[in-house]
Amino acid sequence: MKKSLIGFIIGLVLALSLTLFAGENPLHIAWILMKSAFGSSYDLGLTLYYTTGLIFTGLSVSLAFSAGLFNIGAEGQLLMGSIAAALLGVLFPHVPGFLAPILAVLVAGLAGALWALIPALLKIYRGSHEVIVTMMMNFIASGLTSWAVLQWIPNPDSQNPESAKIASSYMFQDIDFVKKLLGDSPASLALVLALFGAFVLWFVMKRTRWGYEVHISGLNPSAAERAGIDVAKIQIQAFCWAGALAAGVAVTEVLGNSGQFRIGFSPEFGFIGIAVALMARNHPLGILLSAFLMGALHKGASDLDFETTTITRDFSKIIQGVIILFVAVQSYRIFKKRGSRVS
């Protein structure tokens, strides 16, 4: 993590220096980033909203990595999870209050897991590379969810490309102390769920037999086979759980924030999650920190659009790209063995 932080800082400095070309003062840009990420409790809430989503996708990418698979498909999985939660919330408004959020979480997770099952099966049984397949699945998920929203549950009160509101029983409402604390910002109880998820994943990976089997299957599949581990089964399971984790974004957005499926709501949580997982070197608890840094960066950068005339929000992508590059260089030994298995 220490080396990754160095990568983060180098990436940040490099990207900030680039702003010189646009005639900006890098220190001024850094100040805007800071101010808009932490300036008010609402800003902090928005930063934590992004953090929450990124914890989920970071965990997702990280779990798949541990099993030796590259999950580029978190974006599609979170879309499918979100549409499932939205469909449930709009079409079944009469589920009792205490049951509704739990049901929605389960349904979203299941949808994400099923969406991840397809590339996992194709990878194991047909040898199709999961990177290309999940990339295609992202495009398909994007098309399918837009269609489903507009076809089945469009918002009757608005011309915006979004779904109707889910029944209020599905939202966290009064028990959501996170939202209360941060002045009705987009942050929500989902943050607690994300923290809990990171802790559980850490425990599972470190302390359970399944976690150990995932680890070995990713590190050295042939040794794992010899030790009697069903690598195919473990990898499929891990990938499905990764899909379910990505679908945690549904809780962040649909249950915790907007209460609806807004087409294009995700600021590419799935892709930033790759940077989050790599930066944390797959450590579930390290993901909390890297998700927070990336979340702050994303929130900060989103204000560059109107705080400056020359720098846009896409600025944060440059930083993410540079960080991934640095981590890729540092950790090549870890992946070296896997190199033979890709494509």
Add this chain to the structure above:
Amino acid sequence: MSVETILRLATPLIFTSLGGFLSERSGVIQIGLEGLMLVGAFVGATVAFGASSCWLGWLVAFLAGVIVAAIYAFFVIELEADQIVTGTALNLTVAGLIPFVSKILFNTTGSTPTLDISNRFFWEPIAIALLSVVLIQIWFSKTNSGLWLKFAGEKPKALESSGVSPRKIRWLCSLMAGGLAAWGGASLSLFLASSYSPLMTSGRGFIALAALIFGRWKPWSAFLACLLFGAAETLQIHWQGQSVGGFMIPVQLIQILPYIFTIVALAGFVGKNSPPAALGRPL
């Protein structure tokens, strides 16, 4: 659905999968084709607009692709960084840099100004694409240096002991791959469209990679696979706004056709893939 339309739509894929072919056959995975295409599309459109010449845009796009690919090659060949992770970083960085540059140049967050009809290609990229397929196929299957390419990706040690540096081959092929993928992108912005628009490649880099795998890492078969994907895209455009038996096919569902097609192709016909033996392995 004419042959010409299919060829037109397949052109970006043909260039890019040829690039992928060179890179992957030499042993270097190139997930960054998508980003390289974007670079080519943006630089091509920008230069063509600035210089009022599509040929200059075409040329500079190739160079830009080579330069970006050189950075990639340095990381994965010299520093032995993981190729898939680095490719992802390439895609992401490019997606961040292009809006940054276009904001400075044109004060827009993405699109370049529309090119005048006289500064666009009419059919030329198709011809160059076809010529490239023929040349690369002949080079690969009929010449000695084509064999070097094969060995760099299959048995780099053997190649080295015969006095040819697999490192050099990988470098050369990676650079060529960058240029070709950039041409793939430039044929989008200078030929199929009349400007660069944000993320206009929409996954074509990955589809080209799928075509390459579908074509079992051979130029000629990859070319045929590209035509197939081009046909799928033609079908998609053809079906848009059409109703079948009074049922209007939703536009979103038609748009995902090429992607579904790609997955089916990857899963159904190829079976277990047989990639170059040393693909992804550092030297």
